[in-house]
Amino acid sequence: VYQVLTPGNPAEMDAAQEIVFKPGDKPAMKMPAMMMKMIRGQLKKNSVLGNVCEGVSLAGKESVTVPAGTFQALRYHNDKHDSDTWVVPERPFFMVKATGKDFDMSLASSGDGARSSITETPQEMPGMGPSK
Incomplete structure (x- = not known):
């Protein structure tokens, strides 16, 4: 994790x-x-x-439905990778869906009350000195 x-x-x-x-x-x-x-x-x-915006153009605003709900999103198309990404600027992390030749990602859920899988206080890595 x-x-x-x-x-x-x-x-x-x-x-x-x-x-x-x-x-x-x-x-x-x-x-x-x-x-x-x-x-x-x-x-x-x-x-x-780092170069995620290369070859990307705005394809329009549209409604997109994912497991987390239905959103009015901006759809961006990437000609270079033949992929589409739907973003909602007001949402944390912006992206609600992305599809391409070898992948399909959708926002599964969102909301309050998330809990970390790491519940203990992390230790400093040995021999590396303190974090700043």
């Missing part, structure tokens, strides 16, 4: 503030500031989302 604290949306993964991971039954671990800086640099260079 991974938790990534981002400033706003998945396209900003290169600006992640904190990453906590819990491998199976082992203790949860928090990545220290030095490692976060290295990871942010790699994400900025190699992020799939």
